[in-house]
Amino acid sequence: MKLSACARSLALPVIALLALNACGGAADNANSPVTPSATVSSAPASSSNQEFLSETETGVRTQDGYHLNKVTEGAPTVTLFTDLECPYCAKADPTYAQVAGELEGTMNVTVKHFPLPMHDNAVPAAQAVQAAELQGAHQKMADHIYKHQSEWKELTTSESLVEAFTGYAEELGLDQEQFGADLNRDDQFDLIQSEYEEGKTAGVTGTPQFVVDGQVVAGVESSTSVEAMVAAFKKAANL
Template sequence: MENIFKKWMENPISKIVLATNLVFALLFIVSIPSFVREYITQDAVSIGGKKYDLSDVKETSPIAYSKFQSEYKALIKNTLGEFAQDKLFELIAKDKNIKPSEVLTQGFTPREPSEEDIMNVYVSNKDQLGGKSLNETKDKIIGFLKNQQEQEHSRNVYRDIVTKYPVEFLIKEAEAVRVTVEEKNNPSIGPKDAKITIVEFSDFECPFCKRSQDVNQKLREKYKGQIRWVFRDFPLPFHQDAMYAHMAANCTISEGKYWDVFNILFENSGNLAKANVDALIVKAGMPKDKYQACMKNASNLKAEIDADIQDGQKVGVSGTPAFFINGIFISGALPFENFDEIIQKELKQ
């Protein structure tokens, strides 16, 4: 409630924009993810008189081609989504003899928020109100609450619309682009003969990497015994504490403490100063003397991490987190469903 109210206070959204955003969100929920690539060889570039097309990109830079597929699929989906929205509103407007712009709001009359509702919003967002009193902000709070009522009404109306006129995106499925990603004896979870191998390039200091760990854990739980998860170091150069944290974590592998340290470092990713990392390593159960002895071999530790970075860059990794599901590239802290869809398909092969 706090973040929603703050954003609404900073930039109140018009009814039309609200309705449009709502429609797109619901359209995508009921859609089938897929991809059209009918004429990719028609688009080309000529270099020194020699013509190159997207098939050449696919052969020489599979990750760049994979990104192209994802972005193109999203563009096609957005374009068809806009068209579908307009058509749905036209159909309903014709049935009800109203304007398309009235479809989501027809029959809506906001009720006056209760004093209790108003007070709850005020108390929850007091820090964002710049010290203003309830009386000074009451009108804006009422507007916010009525706006929420309208959004809820629009959601209900749209659910009825897609029940009457189902929306399904019929877009050709993309060909999976795979690259070979070596494991090189890096820490892993899961059986070596698992049908699915996921190689993760990540950074203990990266907030997006930390965010992705919840999804990663859910995937390992759902597909326990079917997934082998490999972690490779990719500390980013602008994260000044990341390299030391990765070196420290690698010192715990021989003692079987790596995954305990892995979890505790991500839990503390906003505070990875050397002293704190040292304390966290010992707290995780790593013998202090063995840890200190290992960290004296800083050059060897760094060389191994640099090798991970170089291997990642060779297969197109430029940021974190980056994942390869049986060689299929996924970039960023994406929702569970993005990974789950690929894994399901891989298990069926």
């Protein structure tokens, strides 16, 4: 699915509400695109040749996603598909971070974006995290965005979103000029879109959902404990 228009928003299928511990749902009609939502639009995309930072304060980015623990070559990978506007993703985030520590050396624990069309500001939030990643602060920004979810999720203009996310960048000590330029980078947006498509291929229909070896792990959601998550992921990976 190739997107057009300068307002960088995913034209995604409508997904209905699923359950009490997740956002989204199983009704995935690819022929029913939603109207493009509010998106970040600040400075033009940076013309710099800077590539994705390969190493950040908390991990690395590979084709498996953004790593929350040290990469172990040859180990199976569990991936969280997340929507930054989803309250259940905010609830699951600290648990998953603990799971990453528990599984270090055994499984690679990663994160990918899955912005749902029911959340108008999920794509801009993902763009903000990607802009922060270019300064080595992916997880810091994601945590900050989850913490302040109630402040930005109801904003309705690009200008107000830029102001909010740039303010967070300042609070985190990031270079605001670079952050503003990187907010609307095409390569970062394409990454978000690509990760969403990967989630769809794996059968992801809502958030948070977890995937091991290309399969959604059943029975794991936002209220699942660290111990239960670790056990479920190991079982799914046949460990």
